[in-house]
Amino acid sequence: MTPHVRALRMVNFRGYADETALFAPGLNIAVGENAQGKTNLLEAISFALTGSSPRTSTDAETVRWDEDFTRVEGRIALGSDDGERSVAVGYAPGQKKRLTVDGASAKSLADYAAGGAGARVVTFFPDDIRIVKGAPSDRREFLDTLLSSLRPSYARAVGEYAKAVQQRNQLLRRIRDGFSSGKTLETWDRKVVELGTRLLEGRAGAIPPLDENFKRSMRALYGPEKAAVGYSYSATPEDYSEALKNAHSADVERGTTSVGPHRDDFEVSLDGVDLNIYGSQGQQRLATLALKFAARDHVRSETGEDPILLMDDVMSELDERRRDYLAEYFLESAQAIVSTTNLEYFEEGVIGRARVIRIYGGTISDTTSGGAGESGVG
Amino acid sequence: MAAYARPVEKLITELSKLPSIGPRSAQRIAFHIIRGKTDDAFGLAEALREVKEKIKPCRRCFNLTEQDECGICRDPGRDASVICVVEDPYDIGPIERTAEYRGLYHVLGGALSPLDGVEPEDLRIAELVERVKNEGTKELVVATNPNTTGEATAMYISREVEDFPVRVTALASGLPVGGDLEYADEVTLGRAFAGRREI
Numbered sequence: 001m002t003p004h005v006r007a008l009r010m011v012n013f014r015g016y017a018d019e020t021a022l023f024a025p026g027l028n029i030a031v032g033e034n035a036q037g038k039t040n041l042l043e044a045i046s047f048a049l050t051g052s053s054p055r056t057s058t059d060a061e062t063v064r065w066d067e068d069f070t071r072v073e074g075r076i077a078l079g080s081d082d083g084e085r086s087v088a089v090g091y092a093p094g095q096k097k098r099l100t101v102d103g104a105s106a107k108s109l110a111d112y113a114a115g116g117a118g119a120r121v122v123t124f125f126p127d128d129i130r131i132v133k134g135a136p137s138d139r140r141e142f143l144d145t146l147l148s149s150l151r152p153s154y155a156r157a158v159g160e161y162a163k164a165v166q167q168r169n170q171l172l173r174r175i176r177d178g179f180s181s182g183k184t185l186e187t188w189d190r191k192v193v194e195l196g197t198r199l200l201e202g203r204a205g206a207i208p209p210l211d212e213n214f215k216r217s218m219r220a221l222y223g224p225e226k227a228a229v230g231y232s233y234s235a236t237p238e239d240y241s242e243a244l245k246n247a248h249s250a251d252v253e254r255g256t257t258s259v260g261p262h263r264d265d266f267e268v269s270l271d272g273v274d275l276n277i278y279g280s281q282g283q284q285r286l287a288t289l290a291l292k293f294a295a296r297d298h299v300r301s302e303t304g305e306d307p308i309l310l311m312d313d314v315m316s317e318l319d320e321r322r323r324d325y326l327a328e329y330f331l332e333s334a335q336a337i338v339s340t341t342n343l344e345y346f347e348e349g350v351i352g353r354a355r356v357i358r359i360y361g362g363t364i365s366d367t368t369s370g371g372a373g374e375s376g377v378g
Numbered sequence: 379m380a381a382y383a384r385p386v387e388k389l390i391t392e393l394s395k396l397p398s399i400g401p402r403s404a405q406r407i408a409f410h411i412i413r414g415k416t417d418d419a420f421g422l423a424e425a426l427r428e429v430k431e432k433i434k435p436c437r438r439c440f441n442l443t444e445q446d447e448c449g450i451c452r453d454p455g456r457d458a459s460v461i462c463v464v465e466d467p468y469d470i471g472p473i474e475r476t477a478e479y480r481g482l483y484h485v486l487g488g489a490l491s492p493l494d495g496v497e498p499e500d501l502r503i504a505e506l507v508e509r510v511k512n513e514g515t516k517e518l519v520v521a522t523n524p525n526t527t528g529e530a531t532a533m534y535i536s537r538e539v540e541d542f543p544v545r546v547t548a549l550a551s552g553l554p555v556g557g558d559l560e561y562a563d564e565v566t567l568g569r570a571f572a573g574r575r576e577i
Contacts, residue, residue: 107563153564163526171492180497184490187534191526 002305003119004335005045006084007075012064013047014040015362023337024355025077027330029346030339032359038339039125041359042310045337046121048074049308050113050149051089051099051106054123060093068092076118085118110152120149120307122296124289124314131291132275132284136265143266146295147202150302154202161195165257168192173255182252189244192260199261200237206298207231207266213294218270221286221293221322225271229291234263285317293329306334314338315345386412438509440485440502442467450474450483457481459516463506463535465489465523473521481519484509489527490534501531503538510542517545524551 004025010016015037021030030038039055043062046054053062063070069092076085090098099106099117106112114120130138148155168188174180211229218227235243243259251258268275268287275287292309299307309330315323315338327350330336343351358365382390386408394404411419435441436448439461443449450456450470460481464470467485486501498504509515520535522528536546552570553562562570 107561111563151564153568156565160526164530167492167526167530174492174495174497179495180492183498184492184530184534187490187530187537188492190533191530195526 002334003076003078003308005049005074005119005308005337006077008041008045008048009073010041010044011071011073012067013044013070013072014062014064016040016044017064017362019362019364021357021364022355023335023357025335026333027327027350027354028335028337028357029343029351029354030337030357030359031341031343032339033341036359037362037364038341038359039312041357041364042123042125042312042337042339044072045074045308045310046123048072048087048089049076049117049119049121051097051109051117052113054145055125055127059091059097062091063093074117078118087117108152110148110155114149114152114155115303116152120299120303120305121310122292122299122307123310123312124292125312128292129281129284129288132268132279132287134276136263139266139268140262140264142291142295143203143206144199146298147206149307150299151202154198157195157198157202161192161199161261164188164192164195165260165262169256172252172257176252176255185248189241192257193241193244196260196262197237197240200233200240200264203231203261203264204237209298209301210291210294213297214268214290217290217293217297218287220325221290222270222283227287227290228269228272229266229294230269231266232264234261235259282317286322289314309333309336309338311336311338313340315340315342435485439483440467440487440505441470441483455480458513460519461506461509461513461515461517462519462521463532464521465528465531469521479519481517486522486531489522489531491527496527498534498538503535506535507538510539510544515542515544517547520546520548524549 005023007020007022009018009020011018021041030041032038043053043055046052047062053059056062069090071088071090073086073088076087077083078085085102087102088098088100090100097109099109099112101112101117106116131142144154144158148158168185168191171180171182171185171188175182175185207229214229215227218225240260244257247258257263268279268291270279270283270287273279275283279287296307296309299305311330314326318326323345324347327346330338331350331353340346343356346354381387389408389411390401390404393399393407394401396404399407411422432444433442434444436443436451437446438451439448441448441450445452457480461484462473462479462481463484463486464473465486465488470483470485473479473483484502484506486503486506488496488501490496490498490501506518510518518535518539520532522531532548539546550573552566552573553559559567
């Protein structure tokens with residue numbers, strides 16, 4: 001059995017004052033009306049397991065109104081005999097985030113997010129549709145987050161690369177405005193290429209398996225049309241140095257670096273049609289979901305463990321056939337925590353095999369189950 | 379109206395200009411000085427005056443010294459064919475304490491950083507190139523910090539001296555001695571692998 005969250009305690013997290021929720025392996029359904037705290041619960045699990053929120057880069061937003069800190073504690077059941085691990089993430093605005101694993105400080109946020117906490121997550125929030133529908137930066141963020149969750153060294157390379165590009169951009173502006181002779185431009189080019197190449201290598205390694213997993217997920221979720229994920233380079237690895245050099249005068253004029261992994265994109269297509277431009281809302285939503293499933297398969301093949309699925313309001317806007325498919329998919333997962341406003345989206349047989357968590361007005365009512373409860377489907 | 383007499387306010391203001399001293403620490407230090415012995419306070423004032431009056435950069439390597447040339451540059455026992463390039467004078471201390479290095483130094487005065495407006499002209503890079511040319515230097519050991527700006531500076535220096543018959547090396551980065559492999563971060567361990575050697 002792969003890791004799963006057994007319990008989560010949220011203190012001053014968004015709308016929650018101090019609430020604890022218990023989870024089972026397999027499918028967990030968090031049910032409640034709109035704006036009662038379902039999304040916040042899923043966000044809190046991700047916060048506890050990765051050290052940051054998938055919904056915001058401003059940690060202060062997660063602190064409950066009028067409180068000065070937030071703390072989320074998770075208990076993770078590891079493999080069958082490996083016992084349990086307790087992790088906690090504490091944050092007070094203006095202070096360093098505190099990440100602990102079994103009471104000891106985590107080495108770094110990068111290590112914590114890349115399995116250091118004991119389990120990885122793949123999340124789906126309705127707003128994630130921007131991965132398909134939105135800007136290239138949304139797609140890059142999806143890729144970089146996935147790769148960072150697999151290897152902390154990738155997360156560090158992303159940070160270092162951003163710093164080097166920032167330095168180069170500032171240099172370009174200084175050259176443009178006459179504050180610098182530009183003697184060091186070549187040096188910063190080399191530094192940028194050295195770090196950028198690590199990003200390109202990481203992404204190049206992930207795209208073929210993602211493409212394959214995406215094809216499979218789209219066949220199941222959508223239909224027989226040929227789906228594909230293809231990376232598009234602003235400069236290929238072979239031409240990277242040359243392209244950066246050729247861009248010198250244009251880059252100086254604009255004051256920004258125009259080629260490199262921070263300008264790349266990937267295309268999500270169906271029968272050769274770019275879903276970013278031509279996809280319907282429904283196609284874009286299913287493609288987003290298929291990308292998340294592809295990410296899960298990739299994490300599984302890279303780490304040998306199923307990531308925990310955190311799926312917010314994933315059942316709405318889907319027809320019955322697809323809802324049934326998803327319910328089976330979640331039941332067969334090591335652990336899936338799925339929120340919904342409407343329990344009727346799940347058939348009775350499914351509810352009987354799931355744990356049901358009721359949320360009302362920021363409180364989690366005694367976890368009731370439709371049947372199997374904690375014994376679940378282990 | 380100020381809460382304290384003007385000389386006290388002035389002392390607090392001056393102290394808060396120091397690095398990593400905020401207004402609260404400045405206030406605490408100021409009152410510590412006021413409460414303390416007069417001799418101690420005058421001793422501090424005298425030490426500050428003396429360091430500003432007497433200490434200057436070595437004309438050869440830009441280490442800090444009371445004389446025209448620093449003790450290391452004047453030491454005939456040092457190997458003058460090797461220069462270790464560091465960002466700041468305080469980087470020399472740790473290297474000297476290893477007792478592994480017997481060459482000379484060159485203090486750059488920082489690292490290239492466009493974000494901070496630091497250009498090659500703001501560092502003693504031209505002076506370094508001049509030394510390599512005139513002193514017949516055989517090896518430059520570039521010991522800038524292992525971060526983005528330090529590494530870019532090292533790259534730039536190696537380019538600047540490429541026309542001279544000088545070998546340019548960088549310090550190895552890797553595992554801390556006495557540490558456990560399991561606690562090393564991936565980047566450090568990765569670099570240690572890249573720089574592995576025969577035993």
